[in-house]
Amino acid sequence: xxxxxxxxxxSYGRRAAAYWFVxxxxxxxxGLVLVVFGALAxxxxxxGPGQLRRFDFAVFFAGIILYGSLGRRFLDFLKLRFxxxxxxxxxxxxxxxxxxxxxxxxxxxxxxxxxxxxTSFHLRTELPIVFVxxxxxxxxxxxxxxxxxxxxxxxxxxLAAALYGLNRRSEHPYRWWPALILxxxxxxxxxxxxxxxxxxxxxxxxxxxxxxxxGAYTLLHYLRANPQPQRAEGVKA
Amino acid sequence: xTDQAQEIAQLDRMIHEPARLTIMLILDGVSEADFLYLQxxxxxxxxxxxxxxTKLEDAGYVEIEKKFKGKVPLxxxxxxxxxxxxxxxxxxxxxGLLKGNGSAG
Numbered sequence: 463x464x465x466x467x468x469x470x471x472x473s474y475g476r477r478a479a480a481y482w483f484v485x486x487x488x489x490x491x492x493g494l495v496l497v498v499f500g501a502l503a504x505x506x507x508x509x510g511p512g513q514l515r516r517f518d519f520a521v522f523f524a525g526i527i528l529y530g531s532l533g534r535r536f537l538d539f540l541k542l543r544f545x546x547x548x549x550x551x552x553x554x555x556x557x558x559x560x561x562x563x564x565x566x567x568x569x570x571x572x573x574x575x576x577x578x579x580x581t582s583f584h585l586r587t588e589l590p591i592v593f594v595x596x597x598x599x600x601x602x603x604x605x606x607x608x609x610x611x612x613x614x615x616x617x618x619x620x621l622a623a624a625l626y627g628l629n630r631r632s633e634h635p636y637r638w639w640p641a642l643i644l645x646x647x648x649x650x651x652x653x654x655x656x657x658x659x660x661x662x663x664x665x666x667x668x669x670x671x672x673x674x675x676x677g678a679y680t681l682l683h684y685l686r687a688n689p690q691p692q693r694a695e696g697v698k699a
Numbered sequence: 700x701t702d703q704a705q706e707i708a709q710l711d712r713m714i715h716e717p718a719r720l721t722i723m724l725i726l727d728g729v730s731e732a733d734f735l736y737l738q739x740x741x742x743x744x745x746x747x748x749x750x751x752x753t754k755l756e757d758a759g760y761v762e763i764e765k766k767f768k769g770k771v772p773l774x775x776x777x778x779x780x781x782x783x784x785x786x787x788x789x790x791x792x793x794x795g796l797l798k799g800n801g802s803a804g
Contacts (some may be wrong), residue, residue, distance in 0.1 A: 475728025542769045550736025552729050
């Protein structure tokens with residue numbers, strides 16, 4: 463099995479950029495948000511009061527907004543307890559700092575490209591998911607017409623392809639076979655009859671589960687490889 | 700003394716030492732890093748890293764700040780403006796030397 467950990471990449475800058483993903487926590491958090499709020503949206507659609515059931519997507523978007531506003535703070539909280547005491551803390555430069563550099567000069571320094579920064583998670587992983595979620599809300603705005611059974615398989619396969627393809631050349635690529643599994647699970651829903659209103663959240667729920675499982679695997683691997691140190695490190699300088 | 704020898708003599712010795720060059724390389728690619736991260740990335744012992752950081756701090760190249768994130772104590776290190784400028788100068792001089800010698804292209 464190929465090891466995609468930062469230890470396999472060459473430059474210090476790129477390793478620092480990849481460090482954000484070393485513990486799997488960003489995927490676990492995003493995955494759990496998608497699963498929990500996707501499930502809540504489904505429950506709302508099934509058991510919500512009257513006409514308000516149509517606002518199931520709003521329940522899901524409440525989760526996305528919560529994740530957008532508090533996610534980073536919560537991740538910092540988790541990393542302070544799991545990651546920084548084990549392997550240290552590093553803050554890559556914000557992406558904007560790299561963007562202003564338009565000229566490439568020849569020198570010893572490692573300049574990670576802008577796209578390799580910590581914000582690549584927003585662009586490469588969160589954005590495709592939010593895009594699929596917007597399809598859901600646009601369906602409501604067009605009158606809430608029931609979608610065909612092809613939607614969930616197609617959207618799940620598209621999500622699997624997007625998550626794999628967009629991250630392929632990043633510091634944090636997903637392996638091809640988990641992406642294939644996600645696509646095949648999505649495809650299976652061509653033959654499994656899901657009630658119409660629940661077809662929209664299904665790809666998001668599957669993608670969330672996929673992310674959470676991958677994050678959990680990375681976290682277990684990380685915790686096993688980096689046991690909690692006995693005492694805090696410090697500089698005597 | 701040849702031009703190349705003069706160029707070599709002008710290299711910043713504070714940075715030229717391998718351990719300190721490693722520290723500068725790591726810090727140049729990040730906003731800030733803590734002691735443990737530097738130690739692991741550079742493969743330093745605690746005492747070795749501490750000594751080199753002190754020298755870089757005394758030279759005004761590195762800023763060291765001890766603070767708490769939550770309840771976790773972190774010793775944060777980052778390059779100062781002078782450190783960035785010195786490292787950029789060192790880097791260009793070294794690349795010029797290697798290029799002039801046909802060792803880099």
